[in-house]
Amino acid sequence: MTKAPATPKNGRRRHDREIIALAVPAFGALVAEPLFVMVDSAVVGHLGTPQLAGLGIAAALLMTAVSIFVFLAYATTAAVARRVGAGDLPAAIRQGMDGIWLALLLGAAVVALAVPTAPWLVDVFGASDTAAPYAITYLRISILGIPAMLVVLAATGVLRGLQDTRTPLYVAIGGFTVNAALNVTLVYGAGLGIAGSAWGTVIAQVGMAAAYLVVVIRGARRHGASLRPDAAGIRASAQAGVPLLIRTLSLRAVLMIATAVAARLGDVDIAAHQIILSLWSLTAFALDAIAIAGQAIIGRYLGANDEKGAREACRRMVEWGLGCGIALGILIVLARPLFIPLFTSDPSVKDTLLPALLVVAVSQPIAGVVFVLDGVLMGAGDGRYLAWAMLVTLAVFAPVALLVPSLGGGLTALWWAMTLMMAVRLVTLWLRTRSGRWIVTGATR
Numbered sequence: 001m002t003k004a005p006a007t008p009k010n011g012r013r014r015h016d017r018e019i020i021a022l023a024v025p026a027f028g029a030l031v032a033e034p035l036f037v038m039v040d041s042a043v044v045g046h047l048g049t050p051q052l053a054g055l056g057i058a059a060a061l062l063m064t065a066v067s068i069f070v071f072l073a074y075a076t077t078a079a080v081a082r083r084v085g086a087g088d089l090p091a092a093i094r095q096g097m098d099g100i101w102l103a104l105l106l107g108a109a110v111v112a113l114a115v116p117t118a119p120w121l122v123d124v125f126g127a128s129d130t131a132a133p134y135a136i137t138y139l140r141i142s143i144l145g146i147p148a149m150l151v152v153l154a155a156t157g158v159l160r161g162l163q164d165t166r167t168p169l170y171v172a173i174g175g176f177t178v179n180a181a182l183n184v185t186l187v188y189g190a191g192l193g194i195a196g197s198a199w200g201t202v203i204a205q206v207g208m209a210a211a212y213l214v215v216v217i218r219g220a221r222r223h224g225a226s227l228r229p230d231a232a233g234i235r236a237s238a239q240a241g242v243p244l245l246i247r248t249l250s251l252r253a254v255l256m257i258a259t260a261v262a263a264r265l266g267d268v269d270i271a272a273h274q275i276i277l278s279l280w281s282l283t284a285f286a287l288d289a290i291a292i293a294g295q296a297i298i299g300r301y302l303g304a305n306d307e308k309g310a311r312e313a314c315r316r317m318v319e320w321g322l323g324c325g326i327a328l329g330i331l332i333v334l335a336r337p338l339f340i341p342l343f344t345s346d347p348s349v350k351d352t353l354l355p356a357l358l359v360v361a362v363s364q365p366i367a368g369v370v371f372v373l374d375g376v377l378m379g380a381g382d383g384r385y386l387a388w389a390m391l392v393t394l395a396v397f398a399p400v401a402l403l404v405p406s407l408g409g410g411l412t413a414l415w416w417a418m419t420l421m422m423a424v425r426l427v428t429l430w431l432r433t434r435s436g437r438w439i440v441t442g443a444t445r
Contacts, residue, residue, distance in 0.1 A: 015316040018293070018297055019293045019297070019317060022163065023289040025166045025169040026169075026292040027289035028169045028173070030288060039179055043184060050128075050130040050134055051134045051193070054127065054133070054135035054136075054137070054194065055134065055194065058134075058138040058139040062146075064252070065110060066146070066153070068248060069153060071244035071245050072102065072106075073157035074378050075240040075244055075381075076099035077296055077379070078161070079161065080093075080095050080161025081295065081297075081303060082299045082381070083161075084161060084163065085302060085443075088443060091443065093225040094233070095233070096154070096158030097216070097227060099154040099157060099237045100151055100154045100158070101230075102238055103147070103150035103151045105234070107147025107148070110146045111147065118136050122136050137198070141195060144202050145202035148206045148208065151213070152171075152208050152209050155215075156168045158212075159212075160296050161299060163300065167212075174208070175207065176204075182203055185200070240381070243387035244383045246387040254393070254397055257398055257401050257402070258273070258414060261404055264405045265405055265410060265414070268346075268348050269410060269414075272344075272352040272356065272411055273356075273411055273414070276353065276356055276360055276415065279332070283328045283364060284367070286328065287325065287371035290317060290324065290368075290375065291372055291378070292375060294378075297317075298375075299381070302379075302442070303441075303442065310439060314373075314433060320372065321373075323368070325364040325368025329365060340357075359416055363418070363419040366426050373426075373432075374425075376433060377433070380439065380445070381445035382432070385437075389425065389428035393424045396421070397420065404417060
């Protein structure tokens, strides 16, 4: 019996199943990560205001350090997915091990640099005399967990490249649960105070890294892949990560400039800005989950020399990104009466917040497409273009945002500048995907 040819509708359904299977668990894992900080804040907050202030400073430093090295996950996902698409699982796992060894080396370097400089770092962030000792204590202990967190990033990239986003979800849930239990036990049961919170987080992070390593090592042994460090492979992983590091730093600069401008606008504006930024970050997790699916799927198609499949998957994911962006924008508008009172009861903050929040809602469809195209180009290993595109975006955004206070604009004007930033990203990413230059097939780019 002759097999019926695939129809466009069947192709869309296949892509939909792939996207859902990868994106839904990825979203769960992404949301679980910031819950670590929320648990620490909830537990430490009952110790006193200086302790909570110290935690806030230390957590900001730690999150910045980890976010800088997120390329360990992105670059590893793309490289491993290509090998999977080429049908070479031993090489895929070997590629992943190179990323994990790089993570260990970078983690050791961060520990060596950050432990002795912890007091200076805390001082740079402007900690008060009462909060500084707690910030230094938490930071010095938590830094010891940085190598584990970087291993988690790299190993997450390995599993995503292997088209497995369920295991990272399970590990994230387990890590969150252990972290919560240890925090309460060590802070209050053992009477260790803020140091107990830091040790609880470190132990949970090490446990997560160990769980990932067990999964990866089992896969390596099953497929006969070497676990030994390979200098050439580690060097190649580092080189692939440099452009993504530049992209990440440029994006962090955008967020830092926006916060600095909001602070110059006044206390009411910076308070409203922080509320909006928290919502914006939450919607980013939802859209980033589709981008993660894009990294894994596009890498696999290109590794399998399936240019047509890569184009069709890209098109379908853009439709998903646009649809999710529209849905999130509508949700923000409808949920604003419930959302705003959760964060503030100050009428002036509410009045400042509302129009800027509507700007965020309008920008969500743009953000949806941007996140997807970003994931597609990451999956294609097109890191150099992503770096240059983000530098261009930063160059456009910075002067516009910095002019907001001098031109008499408020928070709404600042978030229109943020929307301009997303629009520039959309144009640069759309031009690249339309050109087809990102499509390089084969087991390596």
